[in-house]
Amino acid sequence: MRIGIDINGTKMRLGIVDGGQIFRKMETPTKTNLSQEEIINHIKDSIHSIFNSNIRGIGVGVSGIIQSDKGIIKNTINIPWKDVPLKQILEKEFNVPVFINNDSNCFAFGERYYGEGTSYRDIVCIILSIGVGAGIIINNELYSGNNAGAGEIGSLPYLESDYEGYCGQKFFIRNNTTAEKAYYSAMQGDANALALWNELGSHIGNLIKTVLFTYDPQAIILGGDILNGYNFFAEKMHESVSIFPFKNANERVNILLSRKENINLLGAAALVV
Numbered sequence: 001m002r003i004g005i006d007i008n009g010t011k012m013r014l015g016i017v018d019g020g021q022i023f024r025k026m027e028t029p030t031k032t033n034l035s036q037e038e039i040i041n042h043i044k045d046s047i048h049s050i051f052n053s054n055i056r057g058i059g060v061g062v063s064g065i066i067q068s069d070k071g072i073i074k075n076t077i078n079i080p081w082k083d084v085p086l087k088q089i090l091e092k093e094f095n096v097p098v099f100i101n102n103d104s105n106c107f108a109f110g111e112r113y114y115g116e117g118t119s120y121r122d123i124v125c126i127i128l129s130i131g132v133g134a135g136i137i138i139n140n141e142l143y144s145g146n147n148a149g150a151g152e153i154g155s156l157p158y159l160e161s162d163y164e165g166y167c168g169q170k171f172f173i174r175n176n177t178t179a180e181k182a183y184y185s186a187m188q189g190d191a192n193a194l195a196l197w198n199e200l201g202s203h204i205g206n207l208i209k210t211v212l213f214t215y216d217p218q219a220i221i222l223g224g225d226i227l228n229g230y231n232f233f234a235e236k237m238h239e240s241v242s243i244f245p246f247k248n249a250n251e252r253v254n255i256l257l258s259r260k261e262n263i264n265l266l267g268a269a270a271l272v273v
Contacts, residue, residue, distance in 0.1 A: 003047060004269030005060045006262070008103065009078025012043065013262060016050055017269035020114050022262060024050045032079050039079065040086070044093055057097040057272030058090055061106030061264050063131070065149055071100040077131065099271035103127070103264055104151050105144050108135025110267025111221050112142075116256040120218040124211050125258070126153070128204065128226035132164040136215065156210065158203075163210070166203040168226055172196065183229050194232060201233030205240020212241075212249050223258035230257065 004022075005014040009032060015025035026049070031042055047058065064076030071087020090098040101109075108125040111117040117125065117137065125135045132154030136143045144150050154164030164170055172179045175196055185193035208220055222230075244250040260266070 001052075001054045001056065002269040002272040003050065003055055003058045004265040004267070005043070005047070005058065006103065006106065006264040006268055007043075007060065007062045007079070009063065009076075012046065013265050014046055014050065015262070015265060016052075016055070017266060020266065022265065025262070025265075026050065030079060036081055036084065039081070040084070040089060044090070047090070047094065051094060055094075055096055057099065058094065059099045059101075059106075059268040059271035060086065060090075061101055061103045061268040061271075062086075063103040066100055066102045068099075068101050068105075068144055071098060073100065097272065099273075101142075101144065101268075101271055102133075102149075104133035104135040105142055106135070106264045106267035106271070107223055107258075108137050108151075108221075108267065109142060109270045110260070110263035110265075111135075111223075111258060112137050112140070112267075113270045114266045115258060115260045115263050116221050117219060120254075122215070122217045123219045123221060124151075124215050124217045125221040125223065126207070126211070127224040128168050128222060129224035130169050132168045132207070134211070138215075153207065153210065158206070163203070163207050167200070167207050168224070171200055171203065179226060179229065183232075186229065186232050197229050197232035198236045200226075200229075201236030202240045204233065205237040208237070208241050208255065209244050212244055212246070212253060216249050217253065219254040219256055221256045221258055223263065227257060 001018045004017045013027045015022040065074040073084040087098045111125050117123040121140045123137045134151035134153050136151050169179050182193045
């Protein structure tokens with residue numbers, strides 16, 4: 001049995017994972033209004049509430065820049081942490097091995113072992129949300145780079161900003177709305193909202209083409225809350241991908257949607273070896 005933990009700027013999810021199943025799952029606010037030490041104590045208390053003698057390790061996924069070999073959180077998104085040796089802190093507290101990585105890599109691990117990527121050896125898993133990032137599996141192994149920062153494709157320059165500004169929630173903010181409002185407006189047949197989703201689909205298609213140029217994977221798996229509007233942007237996304245110049249790669253790649261709930265938590269637990 002392993003404990004998987006998924007931490008972002010608003011919520012922390014954790015649970016005991018065994019055989020791909022989650023037991024004693026709990027969710028709690030990240031409490032970013034507290035100090036660094038208080039947030040760490042909150043994490044400890046949450047782990048203690050489900051910890052037992054059968055736990056052989058703890059895996060933690062955090063949105064941010066991670067020095068994964070030493071388990072140090074260098075910087076995080078929306079959490080007041082910097083250079084936090086979380087691996088050392090938790091190993092001292094619980095006396096089991098602890099593994100830390102960023103949320104995109106945990107997403108990729110989860111898809112590889114428990115989700116849509118189980119049939120492929122080379123996959124790129126893209127999260128489309130407030131941020132835009134990716135986890136990369138090459139020849140069945142996670143490629144995270146020197147600082148667990150490989151896959152930060154949202155930061156690649158694109159048009160007047162970067163891909164994050166055009167392929168996630170920031171795209172709607174740039175257009176004076178939110179993804180949620182645009183979704184409900186599109187459901188009512190609003191022409192402006194539908195046009196926004198179509199434009200988003202073209203941008204996401206261009207992002208996918210960038211992934212094809214750089215990694216040429218067998219499968220690209222999309223996740224994140226932007227997928228709530230998938231039916232509104234899918235056609236334009238595929239239309240954009242269809243003009244990729246290398247037809248062999250375009251025709252052979254499988255573009256899939258993440259479907260399993262709590263896939264990041266499962267991926268965090270899969271960090272434990």
